[in-house]
Amino acid sequence: MKTTEQDNSPGAVPNWGRYNYPLACRILKDTDAPILYPAMKKSAKNLKGFIGWAKYAPSWNISEVQKFVRDHCEDEFPRFHLIFSIGYEVVGFGSIAPMPRNRDVQVALWVTSGYERQGIGSWIVNVLEWYAFNVFGYDNVYYQHDSSNRKSGALPKKLGYRYSHYFEEEISAMGESGLWFSHVKMKPSDIPAGYIDTGTLSNWDGINFPWKSLI
Numbered sequence: 159m160k161t162t163e164q165d166n167s168p169g170a171v172p173n174w175g176r177y178n179y180p181l182a183c184r185i186l187k188d189t190d191a192p193i194l195y196p197a198m199k200k201s202a203k204n205l206k207g208f209i210g211w212a213k214y215a216p217s218w219n220i221s222e223v224q225k226f227v228r229d230h231c232e233d234e235f236p237r238f239h240l241i242f243s244i245g246y247e248v249v250g251f252g253s254i255a256p257m258p259r260n261r262d263v264q265v266a267l268w269v270t271s272g273y274e275r276q277g278i279g280s281w282i283v284n285v286l287e288w289y290a291f292n293v294f295g296y297d298n299v300y301y302q303h304d305s306s307n308r309k310s311g312a313l314p315k316k317l318g319y320r321y322s323h324y325f326e327e328e329i330s331a332m333g334e335s336g337l338w339f340s341h342v343k344m345k346p347s348d349i350p351a352g353y354i355d356t357g358t359l360s361n362w363d364g365i366n367f368p369w370k371s372l373i
Contacts, residue, residue, distance in 0.1 A: 171368050171369045174244050174276075174278075175276050175277075177244045177245065178245065179244050179245035179372065180244070180369050181242065181243075181244055181249070181278065181281055181369075182242070182243055182244070182367075182369040182370060182371040182372070183240045183241065183242045183243070183252075183282075183285055183369075183371065184240065184241060184371040184373075185238075185239070185240060185241075186227065186230055186231055186239040186240065186241050186251075187231065188227060188228050188231040190227050190241060191220060191223045191224040191226075191227045192220065193241075193248055193373050194223060194226075194227060194241065194248055194251075195218075195220055195223045196248070197247075197248035197249075197251075197270045198218075198223060198226075199218070200270060200271050200272070201268065201269075201270050201271040203271070230253075236254055236255070236256050236263050236294065236296075237253065237254065237255055237256065238253065238254040238289065238294075239251070239252070239253045239254075240252045240253070240282075240285065240286070240289075241373070242278065242281075242282055242285075243371055243372065243373045244273075245372055246372050246373055247270075247373075248270055248373065249269065249270045249273040249278055250267060250268060250269045250270055250273065250278050250279070250282050251267060251268050251282075252265065252266070252267040252282040252283070252285065252286050253265070253266045253267070253286070254286055254289065254290055254294075257298075257300055259298075260354075261296055261297040261298070261354065262296060262297060262298040262299075262300060263290050263294075263296050263298075263299060263300070264299070264300040264301065264302055265283055265286040265287065265290070265299060265300070265301055266302075267279060267282045267283065267286070269282070274309075279313055280313065280316065280317060283301065283313065283317055284317070286299075287299050287343065290345075291345045291346070291349050291352070292349055292352065293352055293353060293359065293362055294352045294353045294354055295345075295349075295350075295351050295352020295353055295354045295355050295356070296345065296352070296354065297344065297345055298342050298343065298344055298345065299342070299343050299345075300322065300340055300341065300342050301313065301314040301317075301319050301340075301341045301342075301343075302338055302339065302340045302341070303338065303339060304327075304335055304336075304337070304338055305324075305335050305337040305338065305339055306335040306337075311339065314341035315341075317343070318343060319341035319342060319343045320341060320342060320343070321339065321340075321341055322340045322341055322342040323340050324337060324338060324339050324340065325338050325340065326338070
């Protein structure tokens with residue numbers, strides 16, 4: 159899917175909060191290590207309790223971050239990754255990942271330290287949902303979190319997800335309990351079939367987003 163970013167309509171999207179730029183996003187590129195590296199290092203302390211890579215990130219060098227980025231860019235569908243920014247700063251990262259049922263996916267995200275509690279996490283989830291439902295055509299989007307991650311647990315209810323089930327997962331981060339909660343949102347009935355049914359992304363070629371990513 160090819161996309162173009164609208165760059166000829168200043169003011170089309172309002173600036174985000176107290177910042178001088180709007181919140182924007184784009185698909186992750188294999189050249190993104192230099193801009194992602196500072197955000198990952200900065201955020202590792204706050205994220206290491208619930209994200210596996212974060213406990214190793216403080217000791218990473220740029221080549222190791224490059225491998226992280228390259229591995230994500232080479233992920234097979236339905237894995238899909240977006241990088242979020244305000245101006246020239248990376249403020250978050252969002253992903254779509256598979257679920258056991260092949261018509262369902264889950265979303266995952268992190269927000270860069272210093273940008274929490276400003277609605278960025280909610281916007282990341284909303285954008286990932288848009289791709290999952292409108293572009294790819296999945297039936298359900300899941301949001302899953304470890305039961306001890308209270309900050310993450312507050313988000314799905316706020317965004318209209320309903321509780322689905324719980325499950326146990328091997329502990330991979332130092333703050334995890336191993337007990338996970340799963341929440342689900344169904345695709346609205348008025349959204350037409352997407353890629354998983356049509357086999358094409360041609361309807362989205364050349365789409366104009368109402369923002370311009372500056373990174």
